Amino acid sequence: MHIMRWSAKSGYRESLVIGLPLVVSMMSSTVMTFTDRIFLGHYSLDALAASLPANVAAFLFLSFFLGVAEYTGVFVSQYTGATRHERVGAAVWQGVWFSLPAGLILASLWFLAEPLFGLAGHPQAVLDQEILYFRILTLGGGLFLIGASLSCFFSGRGLTKPVMLVHVAATTLNIPLDYCMINGYGPFPEMGIAGAGIATVIGYGVPAVAFACLVFTRKNEARFKVLSGWRFDPDLFNRFMRFGLPGGVQFFIDMFAITFFVFMVGRIGAVELAATNVAISVDTLSFMPMIGMHIAVSIMVGQAMGAGRPDQAAYATVSVLHIAVGYMTLMAAMFLLFPEWLMNLFRTRDDAGDFGAVAEMGVVLLRYVAAFTVMDAVAIIYMGGLKGAGDTRFIMLTMGSASLGCMVIPLSIMSWQGTASIHGPWICLLAYVAVLASVFTIRFHRGPWRSLRMIADES
Template sequence: MSIVKRWSAKGGYKEALDIGLPLVVSMLSNTVMTFTDRIFLGNYSMDTLGASLPASIAAFLFLSFFMGVAEYLGVFVAQYTGALQPEKVGRSMWQGIWFSIPSGLFLASLWFIAEPLFALGGHPAAIQELEIVYFRILTIGSAPFLLGICLSCFFSGRGITKPIMIVSIASTLINIPLDYCLINGIGPFPELGIVGAGLATLFSFTVPVICYAWLIFTSANEEEYCVRSAWRFDGSLMKRFLRFGLPGGVQFFLDIFAITFFVFMVGRLGPIELASTNAVFSIYTLAFLPTIGLHISTSIMVGQAMGDKNPDGAAYATKSVLHIALAYMTVMALLFVVFPEFLLNLFRARGETGHLFDDVVVMGILLMRYAAIFTLIDAVAIIYVGGLKGAGDTRFTMLIMGSAALFCMVIPLLILNIVGVKGVQGPWMCLMLYVSVLAVSFMWRFRKGPWRRIEVIEFSPSMK
């Protein structure tokens, strides 16, 4: 089908962009927030920059399982919307809330394992101390973060994504100046360094919860979606939610675990290798997080099509989003190749330690070439896994993610460490192999089509 026809067709480019662009903007705002946070920390000192990525990835590692489960609520909302069962939307949202509250409390308790956890990383003592305090603050913010995800699914699952964009932008506009002031001690704020960055992030997790609650629990939404009256725990719906959501959570956890393990192993190579990898990963978020917005858009469109018993429409929508994602990632890959030095120098530390960043830039330019190729392959993996999740094929994605993490990342990286390979290119080649296996596997599975027969929600007799 021509580009013109695909633009206006159901599940075409226009619909994908209508749903996806606000999510992309939302993710971009989160990217800007994370990116500026790293720049502020890099300008503050190389130690805070070196500590920020391992600590934030470790916190996200533990959060990722619960996040992967909570965000699967969006598929239930999408499928109930496609099946014309709006009264089930509010009930689904509340099951996500009941899942998120105890999950957040558990994650906050990780405060007590921070010291032994980062001792395993083997990083210098000064960096370990910064990693511990940053990790502890981030884990406290897990509960509001998970609640924000659940509440946002009320909008995203129905394909109404502009409120999510507005809330994300508002949170970012508050976070960035607060982040800068708390790190550097501007005005009435004390100079807190990496502690200030953590506190600003904690505040940015809380703002969306308040905004979403104000937008959702209205009389109009209660009348159509039962957002107030359906607050009770529903064992049958929770069981179905966990049946599909838990594998999705495990899959997401395994992916983050593989990246976390990669970062910690690179950290053992030396401070230059760690700082250059941290900087390149931070730059890569400019490509990665907006594509996650398209990933969510894929799950929404596939979920609504499957709720309408239209698997062909789900496949068509997935292909439309893939075209958009590859176009975006191609642009980002070119930027990584053409302007690597400019992007890396954004992280240059101020003052006397600034000259130490020269070696980081030299190594980072090489790694940016890897990142450019990585972005294109990752786009395929991200979009196809979104399609599979939207259709409920979460067990397959979990198994593939676990196998790839073990055989492409963990075992090869351990072997490189045991035999004493010191170069940074070895670990990065393992990372490239990992994402390539994911891309090929998910694309093959989606095109093969067993997901077409999966039923995530219960259908009314008239739709059987």
């Protein structure tokens, strides 16, 4: 059966052809963030401790707009499956029109940085760097959204290699730039965490410019109307909002739960915060590639649903799931077998013994990461399948309920009671992933998504 699934339509081979370039794209983003934190860890422990809350908080606000903008890809995939190629350009432009004001809103968060991070109660040395890093990242958020919207022109049609190449190029530029701007090398002054933020924003800008050059060509105009389809289309934009907004809310809720988790851990102590920072950074090695496969399955399901073939959509989802679970199992084994080596990647250059406590606690936290990685794969892939079919309202409601029930309420109670143990918050995170995996599995197999139509009743 598995041999037949390799060569079948929507089988393993097609899943890998579409998914692997997206995995590489996500890994390039992961490598960018991972090396960023390694460089900051070598720079100072305070910079390392500040990088995760600020990065997570910035991405929390970005996540809502990104969840909506990325839904451009589902519309492109459904138009592709329905062989309505002349509508692809208009779909991409609706994502761009959404991203422009969204970028202005993100930039305005500059004024919320101080009161926001003041609520966290982190040490002043960490707090100052959190505010600075957050402000720089949110200023560049609009560039990230525009690049994401334009990339959907390729990813939504299943052409994921251009997406991979652009993101790899951005990472290749970002890593040395990051090192130089943090530490002061070559023509750059030593800027510490500010240098890390500026280098990241430059990394956001490269894909936006590159995709604009690749998308808006005469050849693409002839088939996909990428130039003549620039006008704001109220009907299409309303559809985009109808299905995309729940996706944005879902992404925001998920990131809010993680952000809340990080901030509550920060209240326990600096060692707990730094150890959690490193453990989550290591977890991105497994999580971010799964986001690539999540996008891949939403593309494959979207194309199948656009063509009116829900059985093919289900087959594609199971194919991607098998690949994802296999990968996550290997990653879980690595987290269990080599935790000390992974932790020591973040050892600071001015370590005066403090990092020993961080590394010791981080080894324990990586056991939690290993425990939920496979469940994470199940949740992410089934959610991608539901998203590709347009079942975004259910995803939003599930994420909201799980984040409140498993994360926000219990973590608030723990904080109120003055819990000093790191295990309580991490058990909540484990329960959160388990609930999502279970609910999305049941929803997908019950199949109400099969009757959803995103573009069928278009005039």
